[in-house]
Amino acid sequence: MIKYLLKIFLFFTCSCFFSQKTDSIKIRKIYDYNLTSGNCYKNLRSLCKDVGHRLSGSNSAQKAVEWANLIMNKTDLDTVYLQQITVPHWVRGATESVIWEDEKGKAHQLNCSALGGSVGTNGTIKGNVIEINNWNQLESFGEKNITGKIVFFNRPMNPTYISTGMAYGNCVDQRHNGASRAVEYGALAVLVRSMTLKFDKNPHTGSMSYLDSNKRIPAAAISTVDAHNLSQALKNNNVKSLSLQLSCKQLPDTVSYNVIGEIKGSEFPSEIILVGGHLDSWDIGEGAHDDGAGVVQSLQVLETFKRMNISPKRTLRCVMYMNEENGNRGGIHYANNVKKKGEKHLFALESDRGGFTPRGFSIDGTKLQLDYLKTFKKLFEPYQLHLFSKGYSGVDIGPLKNGELCLVGLVPDSQRYFDFHHSKEDVFENVHKRELELGAAAITSIVYLTDKYGLPSSRKLKK
């Protein structure tokens, strides 16, 4: 233990003494700038309204690339460039319909949304419905009960989790794997209860995948209200049949880009501090929280450094990733490229959990890095950021993980996120200006401190 504390102490002395007072003054200025003069709210309006939703491969995704490139150039960064990748190109199509017929022959139309990656129905799929609430149930029903039916996965997100992200994580397997599991038992198609804790009529889309290219059945989300009603009708033996029509399809992969901008470090230009979010979104709503917020907050970090004339010691790189939602091709390509080029990343931070009041940081690094970042905690308390804990960072930066680099996720308040997530409600109007700005100020501040003091890497300290 003493040895360990000595390591941290030595790191402090090596990298220059931690000046609590100067830092608290600088952080106060970063917050003041963001809360009075920052551009992230204005930029978010533009991304949502001028570009709109932007699924990988779509025209609007290309427009988003141009938008990000333009904004970065306007911010007067040292370098702005595009990193070419190939992305999946899935399109929703015009037809989306789920209708069940009751025993009296009355038709009930459900609010539905094809899951991203789903095949279409190629006409109408009609069948009986079987409700499944856990994987064991699927298994025990087995082929004899499931073959020729439409499987309805209706396990709700658990409302007792305090972090709604945790509730999502424990539920999204049915959306992602439902079709590939159900097809093994001969299902015709899959309906999934929307991933939200809200009881309303909005369907929430999201990614799904197939294991076997020969066994692909369509899958769609239905709203929680519809899921509830359908489940009730099934309990009452009042569902005669259900018909599903989806015209979505997968087109050939296409070209897209990560958009990257940098401020070159004055002392250690080869050490990179990355901050980012993803430019793509689902194709309903405007991708305002997911992840317009992360995009404009990340841009704001570099803008704040420029406008406040803070010259970073290390190179600050803002990465607007493409294709987080349905493939993570941007994140994977970026990480491969880093490896190929032998670039040295010190710290990577992602904002991709909505533009809500920031609560802290989720840190995926060594114990030493975690303990070191916790020494900053006091500086963030006046801004009501309290979470500095070990945890997941983000999908885009995930592939960079190498045991040395410190990955960090911004953690905003999670209560409202899944009200909007992947639905038509994820629009600019549902993002709160101050909450968004507080997030931008929080990540700018931690980037400022990390740039100023560096960060212990396990290798360095093993020497």
Place this chain on the structure above:
Amino acid sequence: MIKYLLKIFLFFTCSCFFSQKTDSIKIRKIYDYNLTSGNCYKNLRSLCKDVGHRLSGSNSAQKAVEWANLIMNKTDLDTVYLQQITVPHWVRGATESVIWEDEKGKAHQLNCSALGGSVGTNGTIKGNVIEINNWNQLESFGEKNITGKIVFFNRPMNPTYISTGMAYGNCVDQRHNGASRAVEYGALAVLVRSMTLKFDKNPHTGSMSYLDSNKRIPAAAISTVDAHNLSQALKNNNVKSLSLQLSCKQLPDTVSYNVIGEIKGSEFPSEIILVGGHLDSWDIGEGAHDDGAGVVQSLQVLETFKRMNISPKRTLRCVMYMNEENGNRGGIHYANNVKKKGEKHLFALESDRGGFTPRGFSIDGTKLQLDYLKTFKKLFEPYQLHLFSKGYSGVDIGPLKNGELCLVGLVPDSQRYFDFHHSKEDVFENVHKRELELGAAAITSIVYLTDKYGLPSSRKLKK
């Protein structure tokens, strides 16, 4: 210091050992109950939609009293009773109009709302406008510049405060005292920029008061957008005159009630733990956050004890105060009555800062009480409550302060509160179910712990 620590230690041993594990299990159950089966969201809908806004003295305030009485009786409390008080009775009237005329003779109608307590205009008041941004300015303009004019107080809430309550506290003096200060310099009437950080067209009302009954001039709030535009027009010398019409008036005081319900303590029935909010609201919107949320959360504390079969050692008392908004007659009367009867209150908690994600507690007690409550902090961390700090509790319970009793305010996230506060936007739809429930669970949990372990009073420990 050692003596002090000994005191805390002794208190622990006296009141029974703090059992972290048992308590964390109980708190988990309290949260589970609130997040799955609690009634506070349903009750809030009923209060907002069946009763609506409920300014002291109004018919709907009387309806709110009956509503609270009914709900408490339904909750099967040991005692439910009304505490009669007299309340001011101010009415808005049908006419509210602020129009300024530009140099070309064009009329510009502003979104306005008379301040509560304001006299009416008795016809139309017309005059030139003078903008004031701080009290020094008012003084230096003096009588010669102000006499016969309408004073426009336009100091905005400071966006750099992290707590919006702090920004409000540093700005609301112009709303409350603007008329009484301006009349000293001969002003005809007063307009005040709405107390909100949002830039929109909603006027926000609120209380004001007069110092001298012979010098009463009308006062109204205008929206922040209108305040901005009027200010710009003044800068451009483009405001020819402004006309104000308000038909509000003060009626004679009338009768109303605090509504009180109790669960009798099994061991120390004469020791009272109070939890409360205020039943009255302003007369626009539905008083959903202010303070419908606090009302239904406080009710929920007692309901949770009943439904979970927790028998409190001390008497739990829920007080639905009347007249917080424009007089605090309920709070003052309640405290006087406590004194008169020699009732012993141990702990009083108020929820009156909106139904948003709870962040912690603001504690107005002795250092010993503060330090003691901080020992509970660890139990609240899994629920992301981190603030346990010295601070203001609430208007209603404030008059109970006696140097011994520990007063506590629930502190929710403050970013959105003043978007709604005292405006037509303070409606049920703007309260988030889970955030409201998390607040109810938080206060139930701290009441549970305080009931179980008691609380050090300075007198007791001085023995």
